[in-house]
Amino acid sequence: xxxxxxxxxxxxxxxxxxxxxxxxxxxxxxxxxxxxxxxxxxxxxxxxxxxxxxxxxxxxxxxxxxxxxxxxxxxxxxxxxxxxxxxxxxxxxxxxxxxxxxxxxxxxxxxxxxxxxxxxxxxxxxxxxxxxxxxxxxxxxxxxxxxxxxxxxxxxxxxxxxxxxxxxxxxxxxxxxxxxxxxxxxxxxxxxxxxxxxxxxxxxxxxxxxxxxxxxxxxxxxxxxxxxxxxxx
Numbered sequence: 001x002x003x004x005x006x007x008x009x010x011x012x013x014x015x016x017x018x019x020x021x022x023x024x025x026x027x028x029x030x031x032x033x034x035x036x037x038x039x040x041x042x043x044x045x046x047x048x049x050x051x052x053x054x055x056x057x058x059x060x061x062x063x064x065x066x067x068x069x070x071x072x073x074x075x076x077x078x079x080x081x082x083x084x085x086x087x088x089x090x091x092x093x094x095x096x097x098x099x100x101x102x103x104x105x106x107x108x109x110x111x112x113x114x115x116x117x118x119x120x121x122x123x124x125x126x127x128x129x130x131x132x133x134x135x136x137x138x139x140x141x142x143x144x145x146x147x148x149x150x151x152x153x154x155x156x157x158x159x160x161x162x163x164x165x166x167x168x169x170x171x172x173x174x175x176x177x178x179x180x181x182x183x184x185x186x187x188x189x190x191x192x193x194x195x196x197x198x199x200x201x202x203x204x205x206x207x208x209x210x211x212x213x214x215x216x217x218x219x220x221x222x223x224x225x226x227x228x229x230x231x232x233x
Contacts, residue, residue: 001034002032003030004032004033004035005054005067005196006065006066007028007029008028008066009026009062009063010024010053010063011024011026011061012049012053012060022046023049023219024046024219025218025220026063026220027063027220029050029214032196033196034195035211036191036199036210036212037197037198037213038199038212038214039051039198039200039216040200040202040214040216045218045219046216046220047216050200050216053065054198055165056072056075056083057084057090059073059074060073067083067087067165070083086114086161088164088165088167089158089159089165089167090166090169091158091166091168091169092154092171093173095147095150095151095153095154099143100141103134103145103149103153104126104138106142106153107125107129107153108121108125109157111124111160125138126138128157129152133152134152134156137149146179147174147176148179148182151179151183152182155183159190166187166196166198167200168197168198169200170201171187172203173201180205180206184206187209188209211227212225213227
C-alpha cells in the first residue's frame with residue numbers, strides 16, 4: 001500500500017496564560033491509502049490537534065507533513081485550503097451545518113467553493129443524501145433534523161468533492177447509541193469502497209471499527225494496536 005499521509009517529528013504548542021502546552025510533541029506517523037485508522041486518547045492528549053494538522057486545518061511549529069507526497073506543512077493558507085477542499089472531507093462532533101440552509105444546500109457548499117456547476121452539484125448532492133438515507137429530508141433545515149440525521153448530512157457534505165481521506169473528530173459524540181451505530185456502519189461502507197478513514201475518539205466501541213488504533217497521551221503516541229493487515233505493519 002502507498003502512504004497517503006506522512007507525519008515527521010511534528011510539534012505544535014499553545015500558550016495558555018503563562019503556560020506553554022505541548023499539544024503535539026514530536027509525533028511521527030504514516031497513514032496508508034485505504035486504511036481505517038483510529039486515534040484514541042483522553043481529553044487533552046493531542047489527538048484532535050494532530051487531526052487538525054493532518055487535515056491542513058492548522059500548521060505545525062516544526063516537523064513535516066506530506067499528503068500524497070506533497071509537502072503541506074509550509075504551504076500558505078490559500079494553498080492549504082485548496083489541498084483541503086480537494087483531498088479531505090471532514091466530519092465533526094458538532095456537525096457544523098449552516099442553520100439557514102437546507103440539507104441539500106449544506107451538501108452543495110463545498111462544491112460551490114470548488115467551482116462545480118450548479119446542475120452538477122445539485123445532482124451529486126441529491127445522490128449523496130440518498131446514499132446516506134436522507135432522500136426524504138433534502139429540503140429540511142438542520143433544526144428539523146435529529147442528531148443522527150444532521151451527522152448524515154455532514155457525511156454527505158464531506159463526500160461532496162470526492163475526497164481521498166475522511167477525517168472524523170468524535171463523530172458519534174453527540175449521538176444516541178443507535179444513531180452512532182448507523183454512522184459507524186456508513187463509515188465502514190465508505191472504507192470498503194476504498195476511502196482512507198481517520199477517526200479521532202475516546203470511545204472504545206468506536207475504536208473497534210479501526211484496522212489500526214493509535215493511543216496518544218500528553219502530545220505523544222504511546223502505543224498502537226494493529227487489528228488487520230495494514231501497509232507493511
